[in-house]
Amino acid sequence: MHYSGKPVNFRTAAPLTASPGIVTYCALALVFLTSSLHADTALYFIGQFGDKAVIHIDGNQRTLKVGETSREGVKLLSVNANHAVVLYHGKKQSLRFAAAGKTYKARSSTEVRIWADASGSFQTPGSINGHLVNFLVDTGATTVAMNELVADKLGIDFRYTGTPGTVSTASGLSPAYHVKLDAVRVGDIELKNIQATVLEGAFPQEVLLGMSFLSQLELERKGNLVTLRKQH
Structure with missing residues (x-):
């Protein structure tokens, strides 16, 4: 995962693409x-x-x-x-309350529609291995990423099952563990065997929904609406 703290703008009505070294602080706000x-x-x-x-x-x-x-x-x-x-x-x-991540199914795809807040960011409740989390979408993060405190709460045994390594952050290189998550879910879109990174310490403060999840989907923005789409 590479982190620079520079925001990436969504392209209107076009798929999102990740730029190396650039991070988008987005959090999905699902409107019901x-x-x-x-x-x-x-x-x-x-x-x-x-x-x-x-x-x-x-x-x-x-x-x-x-x-x-x-x-x-x-x-x-x-x-x-x-x-x-x-x-x-x-x-x-x-x-x-409608189930988190209200979905729109049409033809051969499942869609989750997401609205921006006043600051232009997007966030969503979701789940990792069946446990509720709050995601921050980050197209600059290579994988789903979280700090060790969150990983412990989620029951992810990264110290024994993960592969040790380092990641580049705004503060420099940080010790981290590379793990695989059984399931990551946003609304009715669930993907299995997702690569993730657990960083030692309290960074990042939010659980980053990175490209190991997002790259398997289509993301599109029209104004303050972002659509997350899974093709079947």
Whole structure:
């Protein structure tokens, strides 16, 4: 994995390509059920992480704890696997959760549609070996990458099953282990036997969804929408 910290721009309505040494900080925000509570404000319940809910608010993705209020004035009252209950301008609303990574199937392909947040980044809940994670899409990362703390939480025995090596980061060479993941999933798109890198220490802070996964798919951007497509 090579890291430089320079963002890569998506090409409009064209497949994404990786440029060596260039990293894209993208995180996939999967948009599901629209609810208009006040002045046509669009709210989407994206995902749940314990007592937190990921809410898409008019193009801004917010992660709120129960009892917390976003800068837009949306307060999270409760959340479970199926619903997030919010309070906005005095009105209580239950936002129904559709399975993470709502898919669109047409002809011989499966698609996951992803919306950008206000900063232009993309993120998505997904899973590694059946365990829930939050991905940051990185077309500059050769593989799916994570730090050792995340790997330990996911039960990845990289110290014994991985191949030791080093990777190039913004801080220089870092010790790392190369492993193979049984399954990586985003929405209804799941790929098996995916190469991954586990870095010693706390870097990267996010789980990077790199090219060992992305290169097997087609990615297309139209405005604030990115489509992740798997051909059958």
